Amino acid sequence: MTLHQISFFFLCVLLVIVAAMFVHSWLDKRRIFKILSGLPVQIPGRIVQPSPWVYPHFLGEIEGRAFSFFFQVVHAGRQHILYSVYHLATPLTADMLLIKRGFFKPISDEARFADAAGEALPDWDDRYHVRSRSPDAARAWLAGGRLSTPLGDLSDFVSLQLGPDALVIGKPYTGLEDTDPAQIARHAQALSRLAAAMGTA
Numbered sequence: 001m002t003l004h005q006i007s008f009f010f011l012c013v014l015l016v017i018v019a020a021m022f023v024h025s026w027l028d029k030r031r032i033f034k035i036l037s038g039l040p041v042q043i044p045g046r047i048v049q050p051s052p053w054v055y056p057h058f059l060g061e062i063e064g065r066a067f068s069f070f071f072q073v074v075h076a077g078r079q080h081i082l083y084s085v086y087h088l089a090t091p092l093t094a095d096m097l098l099i100k101r102g103f104f105k106p107i108s109d110e111a112r113f114a115d116a117a118g119e120a121l122p123d124w125d126d127r128y129h130v131r132s133r134s135p136d137a138a139r140a141w142l143a144g145g146r147l148s149t150p151l152g153d154l155s156d157f158v159s160l161q162l163g164p165d166a167l168v169i170g171k172p173y174t175g176l177e178d179t180d181p182a183q184i185a186r187h188a189q190a191l192s193r194l195a196a197a198m199g200t201a
């Protein structure tokens with residue numbers, strides 16, 4: 001084979017790979033849309049997908065609070081990780097960040113992270129690194145254990161941003177099982193119970 005033929009062959013292989021990736025992505029989003037179509041039966045709302053090339057998302061309401069389920073690509077070094085994310089609008093007077101231990105790389109710039117996420121609350125739960133920019137309010141939430149049950153129901157999630165204007169939880173997307181309407185509804189209800197418990201602090 002000549003150099004031109006070899007170059008043409010590799011170009012064809014590359015085009016086939018790229019085309020296969022696009023087709024796989026399109027089919028995956030189509031399957032997700034089809035499965036999520038059953039979610040409005042569980043939670044009042046609607047599925048939104050502006051184009052076949054973007055992930056569908058759900059907009060709804062739970063007990064008077066705006067709720068959404070969507071996908072977000074997170075850049076982690078050279079990796080791109082797709083997360084499934086739950087968002088429940090909840091006005092709170094303070095905030096708290098929970099990050100699952102042993103999942104993320106150690107923090108490289110502690111001072112910068114502390115400025116963004118707040119003071120560490122190290123002695124609450126072995127499962128999470130806990131931070132808050134309102135540590136006194138966070139300790140009041142954590143006292144008495146009223147958050148334990150709803151947080152236990154959300155133990156699959158690796159990050160939980162609780163307040164000040166919403167509860168946002170996420171975990172890496174592992175497959176179509178993460179789009180099961182019954183599972184999404186179960187997690188959304190646990191999030192609603194968590195919002196109610198935090199509102200009584």
